Amino acid sequence: MQQLPRYGxxxxxxxxxxxxxxxxxALLTIIIIxxxxxxxxxxxxxxxxxxxxxxxxxxxxxxxxHYDENNQWPTNLEADLAPYLPIQPADEVFAGVTITTTxxxxxxxxxxxxxxxxxxxxxxxxxxxxxxxDIIDSTGQSASHGDRVKVELQxxxxxxxxxxxxxxxxxxxxxxxxxxxxxxxxxxxxxTDINYRNGQIQFDNIHSGDRMYATFDTWIGGGTGADxxxxxxxxxxxxxxxxxxxxxxxxxxxxxNNQLQLRSTSRLIYASEPMHNLDDSQWHNWxxxxxxxxxxxxxxxxxQFTQADSFEVNNNRxxxxxxxRTRGLNNHHRxxxxxxxxxxxxxxx
Amino acid sequence: xxxxxxxxxxxxLPNGQRGISLIPVMVxxxxxxxxxxxxxLPQQQHRQSQKNLDAAQIAAAQLLQAALSYHxxxxxWPQTIPTDVQDYFSVNVPTTNSWGNSWQFFNPxxxxxxxxxxxxxxxxxxxxxxxxxxxxARVCMNANNLCAVWQNxxxxxxxxxxxx
Numbered sequence: 001m002q003q004l005p006r007y008g009x010x011x012x013x014x015x016x017x018x019x020x021x022x023x024x025x026a027l028l029t030i031i032i033i034x035x036x037x038x039x040x041x042x043x044x045x046x047x048x049x050x051x052x053x054x055x056x057x058x059x060x061x062x063x064x065x066h067y068d069e070n071n072q073w074p075t076n077l078e079a080d081l082a083p084y085l086p087i088q089p090a091d092e093v094f095a096g097v098t099i100t101t102t103x104x105x106x107x108x109x110x111x112x113x114x115x116x117x118x119x120x121x122x123x124x125x126x127x128x129x130x131x132x133x134d135i136i137d138s139t140g141q142s143a144s145h146g147d148r149v150k151v152e153l154q155x156x157x158x159x160x161x162x163x164x165x166x167x168x169x170x171x172x173x174x175x176x177x178x179x180x181x182x183x184x185x186x187x188x189x190x191x192t193d194i195n196y197r198n199g200q201i202q203f204d205n206i207h208s209g210d211r212m213y214a215t216f217d218t219w220i221g222g223g224t225g226a227d228x229x230x231x232x233x234x235x236x237x238x239x240x241x242x243x244x245x246x247x248x249x250x251x252x253x254x255x256x257n258n259q260l261q262l263r264s265t266s267r268l269i270y271a272s273e274p275m276h277n278l279d280d281s282q283w284h285n286w287x288x289x290x291x292x293x294x295x296x297x298x299x300x301x302x303x304q305f306t307q308a309d310s311f312e313v314n315n316n317r318x319x320x321x322x323x324x325r326t327r328g329l330n331n332h333h334r335x336x337x338x339x340x341x342x343x344x345x346x347x348x349x
Numbered sequence: 350x351x352x353x354x355x356x357x358x359x360x361x362l363p364n365g366q367r368g369i370s371l372i373p374v375m376v377x378x379x380x381x382x383x384x385x386x387x388x389x390l391p392q393q394q395h396r397q398s399q400k401n402l403d404a405a406q407i408a409a410a411q412l413l414q415a416a417l418s419y420h421x422x423x424x425x426w427p428q429t430i431p432t433d434v435q436d437y438f439s440v441n442v443p444t445t446n447s448w449g450n451s452w453q454f455f456n457p458x459x460x461x462x463x464x465x466x467x468x469x470x471x472x473x474x475x476x477x478x479x480x481x482x483x484x485x486a487r488v489c490m491n492a493n494n495l496c497a498v499w500q501n502x503x504x505x506x507x508x509x510x511x512x513x
Binding site: 019020021024025028032036043047050051052053054055057058059061062065069081083084085086090091092283299300321 | 352369373374376377380381384388392406422423445456457459460461462463464480481482483484485486487496507508509510511512513
């Protein structure tokens with residue numbers, strides 16, 4: 001007797017199959033292996049490259065700062081760069097990095113970047129703008145698939161390359177003092193509070209060339225209010241007052257007339273509006289730049305003026321220095337941290 | 350009279366079409382659910398964590414860039430967020446991170462650079478965020494110090510940059 005099929009089972013079905021389940025598992029596995037895991041690995045690779053690049057960017061910035069403050073490139077990266085890195089990187093960060101001085105104001109940094117070389121090179125180019133970056137192989141030759149990044153560092157000051165020609169701090173001063181000037185423990189005294197005095201500290205045989213950048217700190221005050229402290233460059237002789245440019249430039253901080261003044265070729269080419277805080281018995285920082293026919297002056301990092309001038313500086317004009325003068329009124333005129341950079345185009349020491 | 354089979358109404362579909370048994374379907378759903386729970390949900394949580402890290406990384410990079418710009422313009426490092434750096438953002442300054450904690454600047458002594466610090470949502474997040482900045486970042490247990498040694502259990506991230 002033929003039996004009825006069991007209830008619920010189709011007539012021709014052979015049994016329970018796991019095929020749909022296996023297909024589901026297989027598809028999911030393929031998605032994970034082919035799409036998701038590679039995406040995660042790519043993301044991880046990108047993050048590693050970004051981290052590596054961050055290291056390099058900070059190391060390069062610290063190298064440039066070291067040159068800026070020491071007038072030479074670091075020789076021991078870990079020790080020399082420590083003052084400029086608030087979080088000291090682990091030893092392995094420095095292990096793959098070497099620096100070679102190629103010129104007075106240029107250096108070559110080589111980074112063993114392994115598989116991140118291209119990513120790092122691209123990021124560095126973005127970060128530093130006109131930086132010269134190359135990918136090289138272990139022999140130092142350019143190679144599109146090399147594992148090292150070579151960076152050419154050029155020391156800049158306000159966008160231009162310079163040699164540091166005068167590098168004074170707060171003691172043990174160089175240069176030659178004249179007249180009433182003397183080298184004190186922490187500063188150079190150009191005049192004291194005595195009437196009718198003038199004094200200078202001068203650095204000889206420095207050709208500024210077609211551009212110049214100087215920074216210095218001044219302290220003016222403690223007297224009856226005059227006359228002026230001045231900075232001169234490209235001069236052919238030593239000026240003894242703020243109204244004397246001696247054939248070059250003279251930038252004066254004039255507390256008698258309460259103004260900033262700029263002279264060249266025996267002409268007053270700029271005089272500021274009245275400034276009544278010039279002899280306030282406090283230290284102030286000044287920056288003076290001459291570049292592309294324009295003289296710019298900053299006081300405590302605030303731009304005071306820019307003045308175009310057609311005077312051509314030539315290499316016969318070799319005196320750079322600072323001076324001060326008193327007449328019927330007086331002030332202490334003090335100076336420290338004097339630094340002068342001269343053009344790498346045609347300046348010379 | 351010969352017996353005739355009477356088809357049960359639910360046993361077989363018309364035209365010889367085979368049906369799918371409920372059991373393999375249930376097994377497939379069970380396996381798929383198990384895989385989803387075991388893999389996909391943690392992946393979603395992971396992706397959320399990654400989004401938090403991405404956002405924190407971008408905010409930190411923007412704050413550090415603004416700090417550098419401030420230093421170039423003023424000769425000193427900024428002290429406070431957002432007051433000192435708001436001029437360098439076209440939109441709002443990120444004052445809190447992805448986990449709701451504030452960003453802070455630290456000025457180390459001397460001309461050593463600047464430190465940006467914040468507290469992450471967990472020590473895992475802190476370590477992951479620091480790792481994205483490489484050797485210039487570190488994780489510590491506490492705020493208000495210079496974070497001299499990396500502490501894996503910490504939740505505070507310190508990111509240092511060199512002076513321009």
